[in-house]
Amino acid sequence: MxxxxxxxxxxxxxxxxxxxxxxxxxxxxxxxxxxxxxxxxxLISSTAAEAHDIKVGAIIAETGPAAFLGKPEAKTLQMLTDQINAAGGINGDKIELILKDSGGKKENAVSFAKQLIEEDKVFAILGPSRSGSTMAIKNIMEESKTILISCASTKKIVDPVAKHVFKTPQNDSLAVRMIFMEMQKKGISKIAVVVGGTGFGKMGNMFLNELAPEYGITVLENETYSPKATDLSAVVAKLMANKEIQAVVNWSIVPAQVILAKNMRQAGWDVPLFLSHGFGNIKYVQTGGAALEGVLFPAGRLLIADSLPADHPQKEVLVTYKNDYESKFNEPVSTFGGHAYDALMILVNAIKAVGGKQDTAMVVDAIENMTFVGTGGVFKFSPEDHSGLKIDAFEMMTVKDGKFAKAM
Amino acid sequence: MTIELFLQYLFAGITYGSLYAIVAIGFNIIYNTTGIINFAQGEFVMLGGMIAVTLINFVPLPIAIFLAVILTMIIGALIEMIFIRWLESPSVLRMIIITIGLSIIIREVALHVWDESVRSLPYFVGNEISSVTILGTNISPQVLWVVGVCSLMVVALSLFFKFTSLGREMRACAANRRAAILCGINAKNMVTLSFVLSAGIGALAGCVMSPITYTQYDMGPGLAIKGFTVAILGGLGNSFAAVAAGLLLGIIEAFSISVVPLAFQDAIAITILLIILFIRPHGLFGSSEAAGLKEF
Known part of the structure; x- marks a missing residue:
């Protein structure tokens, strides 16, 4: 109670x-x-506004040993995205660029690719800057059916063809042929091949050895140097001792390629030195100075844009890009920035061609049927050719008075 | 092998060796005072080169190098005062780990200050292609600069450690810190001084080698590993031994190229380091008795 x-x-x-x-x-x-x-x-209204925005991922080696490639690529992508968005985007949709710095490392490229695909749900990925990194994510892209337009050079990226994987730089095998053709002209038949110890170097080495017999050229010596090499005079001594060597091919993207050139000239060895298209950044010329005078290398026409005849099909795009880049960043343009320019523009043009629809299958189809005048050359893609460039995209270049010039 | 080729390998080896030795000397100074290995030594080398490359836009080369050395010394002093000086009797292991952390921090800061480009000082004499002919073999004049600066440093340092009271006080701290303090030596100041000295030497090394190796924000660890190998190979704490060991390693590396592919060059250095650690842990020129007295 x-x-x-x-x-x-x-x-x-x-x-x-x-x-x-x-x-x-x-x-x-x-x-x-x-x-x-x-x-x-x-949220709804903002997603409604963003629903059509085109998310584009980019995996670029902005830092690390390939930074000479990655830095101009990143700057170019940023500049171009801003330009496109300022001009109203693609059919009214803005591009949202998600830029990831891989530091030039394969592992980072792999985890960023997964992150961009799974978390950011990007429509396409541009880059990576390096051949090794691109090969590492080729299958990931193919399995997730996401478009990749690589800024790396090796032919292996598009051979065998993966439906969703494209690339903008000229094939390394074409650069090799270009060099061998020049050697034939000069009557060179016995060479030494020295490559940087990176993915680019390894692939180049493979093609150099594979294609040499076709041009009647014998590779007498074959060496690989560390990307972190500080001096290469011992290997120069070894090669120099072989009196039969008529020319050296130095195939690399890392700054150490300049050290080899320097050590050769210091040793007083003046055989022709061929470099790869991984040399197309004027900063390499600045660091190497006098040692690089007269070297020969194949590259796209961007480096000599100003001296092209006015009726050349690439003239307009090259000069526009060069002037935009150089006035914005106050530094000389490089072919690597051009690869990024081509990658983004190919994607943009393909999306435009399908009426702004973010439909992977349709966009892939559009790229495969595209003819595009870019900085690297005139691209003609097809379902069998995801690189689109032929050997005429290259020009033999040299260094004259500290500047790039067309080789005579 | 012809005489000419032999000499070419020898000179290439001297080039490598002098680069290694000049880095190794920096390790020895801090070791002589504190008994620790400063793994940020490679970063001092990088800082010296980077600062000089920046300053050369404003002042002539000798002044740029001088200022770079002074600035790096100040950075060395600050680092010691902020991260090490206030520790109460830190263990050797703890201090070593602090230096590893410091090397990472300095590298990241350098990346943000100077970005990732490769830079270099101009050749002190001549340019990229000029060379001096010795015994019919060409060698870059810059290599002679490195060898010269390296020898001067070694002589100056050994005089300093043997004959000045400051140098003796620094050595006393390494031999027995407590006894040194009881004798009235300010051990903390000596440690700071050793960081200042080795930062200065590292910076000078970074300047003279910059035209040969180029300077990049992440060049430190690679140099530090080679310098460390050489310091161990010679026997820690002995600058003369470091130079001898540096040249020895450089020459071995250079000649190795005639038999094995260039790609294995670094593996040879590490293999030698391991062999030395197994069979002569006190180094080629060190005495095992003296090493037995040290903590590390």
């Missing part, structure tokens, strides 16, 4: 308190609901 009494007595204040609590609860719930509703509407 005592229990309920106590209970009764306590009920009044409890009730009052409860009512207070309830009141507060209702108001706070209302506030939360209102806030939530506001947020949801905001």
């Amino acid at each position: 005592r229990g309920p009494e106590i209970h009764d007595r306590q009920q009044q204040p409890v009730n009052k308190e409860e009512r207070e609590v309830a009141k507060r609860f209702i108001t706070s719930t209302l506030a939360v609901v209102v806030a939530l509703a506001a947020m949801i509407t905001l």
Whole structure:
């Protein structure tokens, strides 16, 4: 009998308190609901606005040993995205560029590719800058059916063809042929091949050895140097001792390629030195100075844009890109930035061609049927050719008075 | 092998060796005072080169190098005061790990200050293709600069450690810190001084080798590993031994190229380091008795 009494007595204040609590609860719930509703509407409206924005991922080696490639690529992508968006985007849709710095490492490229595909749900990925990194993610792209337009050079990226994988730089095998053709002209038949210890170097080495017999050329010596090499005079001594060597091919993208050139000239060895298209950054010429005068290397026409005849099909695109880049960043343009330019423009043109639809199958189809005048050459893609460039995309270049020039 | 080729390999080896030795000397100074290995030594080399390359836009080369050395010394002093000086009797292991951390921090800061490009000082004499002919073999004049600066440093340092009271006080701290303190030596100041000295030497090394190797924000660890190998090979703490061991390693590496592919060059250095650690842990020129007295 005592229990309920106590209970009764306590009920009044409890009730009052409860009512207070309830009141507060209702108001706070209302506030939360209102806030939530506001947020949801905001979210909906913002996603509605962004729904058509085209998310483009980019995996670029902005730092690390391939930074000479990656830095101009990243700058170019940023500049071009801003230009396209300022001009109203693609059929009214803005490009949202998600730039990842791989540091030039394969592992990073792999994890960024997964992150971009799974978390950011990008429509396509541009890059990676390096051949090794691109090969590492080729299958990931193919399995997830996401478009990749690589800025790396090796032919292996598009051979065998993967439906969703394209690339913009000229095939390394074409660069090799270009060099061998030049050697034939000069009557060179016995050479030494020295490559940088990177994916680019390894692939180049393979093609150099594979294609040499076709041109009647014998590779007498074959060496690989560390990308971190500080001096290469010992290997120069070794090669120099072989008096039969008529020319050296130095195939690399890392700064150490300049050290080899320097050590050769210091040793007083003046055989022709051929470099790869991985040399197309004027900063290499600046670091190497006099040692690089007269070297020969195949490259796209971007480096000599100004001296092209006015009726050359690439003239306009090259000069426009060169002037835009150089006036914005106050540094000389490089072929690597050009590869990124081509990659983004190919994607943009393909999306435009299908009426702005973000439909992977349709866009792949559009690229495969595209003819595009880019910085690297005139691209003619097909379902069998995901590189699109022929050997005429190259020009034999040299260094004259610290500047790139067309080789005579 | 012809005499000419032999000499070419020898000179290439001297080039490598002098680069290794000049880095190794920096390790020895801090080791002589504190008994620790400063794994940020390679970063001092990088900082010296980078600062000089930046300054050369404003002042002539000798002044740029001088200022780079002074600035790196100040950085060395600051690093010691901020991260090491206030520690109460830190263990050797703890200090070594601190230096590893420091090397990572300095590298990242350098990346943000100077970006990732490769830079270099101009050749002190001549340019990229000029060479001096010695015994019919060509060698870059810059190599002679490195060898010269390296020898000067070694002589100056050994005089400093043997004959000045400051140098003796620094050595006393390494031999027995407590006894040194009881004798009235300010051990903390000596440690700071050793960081200043080795930062200065590292920076000078970074300047003279910059035209040969180029300077990049992440050049430190590679140099530090080679310098460390050489310091161990010679016997820690002995600058003369470091130079001898540096030249020895450089020459071995150069000649190895005549038999094995260039790609294995670094593997040879590491193999030698391992062999030395197994059979002569006190180094080629060190005494095992003296090494037994040291903590590390």
